[in-house]
Amino acid sequence: MAEQVISPDLNFVKDIIASGGESLKKCYQCSTCTVVCNVTPDDKPFPRKEMMYAQWGMKDKLVSNPDIWLCHQCSDCTAYCPRGAKPGEVLNAVRKLSIRHVSMVPLFARIVQDPKLIWLLFAIPIALFFVFMPHKSLEFIRFDDKMVYHMFAPAEPHMYAPFVLKMIFGLTAVFSILSALTGIKRLWSGMKAQAGDVKSGGNLTGDIISSAKTIFAHSKFADCNVNRLRQWGHLLLVYSFVGLSISGIWALIYSYLFNFTGPYPFTDPMKLLSQASMLAFIAGIVIILYNRFAQAGKAGMGSYFDWIFLTIVSGIGATGILALALRLANVSAGYAAFYLHVVFVWLLLAYAPYSKFAHLFYRTTAMVFARHTNRES
């Protein structure tokens, strides 16, 4: 066997432990995890080797390792681990560090990943919308017979409110897209460097299409045993995000091309899509949260990294429903609910490439890479 010199990065080990991987050192390398994992390839399977890399602080082997992303956090490994080393939780912590490693603005990764900065996480959008939105009063008096959320606030409404709102979200989206692209590029070249001279499959477009098919069918999740229910929760969430994105773009088309502005009637097809998506969203998040608690004994309770993301996603749902209900009831406190809704949506968008949401970009990248290097078919 070739000689290898290992230089352990002890801070990396400490980071994993601090990020929800505190059980890391319990692993005694029996490889039960690898056997019960239905998602891993047979050749150089995970997560046993990742547990070893993590224990030894072999950061380079981990942060640009496609396998940490091929893991779907089924937690079958955690359920069957004879030592309570929770490989599923450890890999989740490693993914978090990998997101930080490839991030375009590391400060953003820190803000969303460090529990000590939770105040800053929420303070930024709360302040942002308070300062930049053209209203100066929080007295929620009745503005009109009809509540119009895109006017943002009932007191001193401004004709430019919808425009400023769109500007903020537009710029944030640009920032997010740039962040995600930078991260994807860094991850890809890191994986390429780690893999060495692995033969590539050639057809990148084909690999992207086949990865997308797997993702939209959620077929990898179907291989999970312990977290079986999560497949449906996650599927509903993914499709609701797709539905909400489409209806959002649709609404922009309505307002700019047809000068048709909201609130839209419930019979409008765009509105129907967004309402259906909202229902899927609620069902999805309820299933995910239920499964989290029901399976906590087997799969582990998760870390701050999971829960802040779940909080943001649940927050969008809760404030969205509240705002809708209050508007229908014509209660002006709905504006406050809408304000919070905007805060949560911004959090999701701005931190997408830095929070757990980033798995959308990086797992997809890793899946494409794995197909491209014939690691997965």
Add this chain to the structure above:
Amino acid sequence: MPDVNRILVIGGGFSGLTTAVDAAETGAEVIVIEKNSYLGGRVAQLNKYFPKLCPPICGLEINFKRIKTNANITFHTMAEVESVSGGPGNYTVTVKLNPRYVNDNCTACDACAQACTAERPNEFNFGMNTTKAAYLPFNQAFPQKYVIDSSYCKGDCAKACKDACKYNAVDLDMKPGTITLNVGSIVVATGWNPYDADKLDILGFGKVKNVITNMMMERLASPTGPTAGKILRPSDGKPAQNIAFVQCAGSRDESHLPFCSYICCLASLKQTTYIREQNLESKATIFYIDIRTPGKYEKFYWKVKDDPNVSFIKGKVADIVQEQGSDDVIVTAEDMMTNKKVRMKFDMVVLATGMEPAGASKKIAGVKYNENGFALPDSGIYPAGCTKNPMDVARSAQDSTGAVLKALSKANSSGQGR
């Protein structure tokens, strides 16, 4: 208060017997309580000892002889300690005696068994065969007395057994009884049970036909076992030529036995020699996390390793299924040396199940236990052998001798020793 050293030994397995004879030979009075109908415990079920590979019955017979010739020892079989009260130098112990339905007149002539019309699963062979309901537990059982299993043999069957006995040894009127003993100290040697393999859901026991446990393998290989020593797989009686051993089946596992059972690596290494002796072509594969052969036992490992037909795969098995359309068994593990997930086919799989202390399933009132069911020493009450920790036979013997010294020092006075 007893005026001589009087010691109660709970359990008549290897540790209990060693304790009894060692204590009795110093002049102490010893009472042995054994729940089975015979003495010898788990060791009596073994085909061979490691590392010398001699039959354990030799060692047991020496102890049986020492018991028979020592007037200081009395023993009760089919007896269970119900509770312990009092303190060092003066314990009161209640013992439940279960009826054997056969008295001391028994000459082990087998007439009752021949007349007996009912059968019962043979738990001595882990249910792999049956015996008549009037039976001798195994051919070298001590005491050499038959037992009638009243849950299987009733009415006409019981009468037939009684009528067949020329010696008036069958006594169907025996009733459960209770005796109270007054002793100065107690040695707990209740030993261990094989961990229940049914609890290892991913290892297929009970679902996959040809998955057995290591203790079943001892009986399969034993000349007095269900197959007269031929290692035949359970499903079709085909000689098992290619066998996998799955180490740490339940041991070193927080969900099962959180400790190392100490003997399973050596047991599997030993059992590879059973198969290899029977057939030159036979193969054995041991799946392990790490091979634990402490001290001089390392040499035994080297010896087995030299056999080219015995392979070792570093990686714990976590999936065992039956091959579709056959009785063969597919075992999945990661071979860590090649870094590949492997699925291999075997005729039969042996789960190296570990030692669950008897205290895990049944505790004696008045005895202290740790969270895993191992008994803890207490002034006047001393665990010996596997009751205290998983250990092999040799260490159990040493440990029992140590327990004798402690018991003697407490047996006759409240903590003053003599």
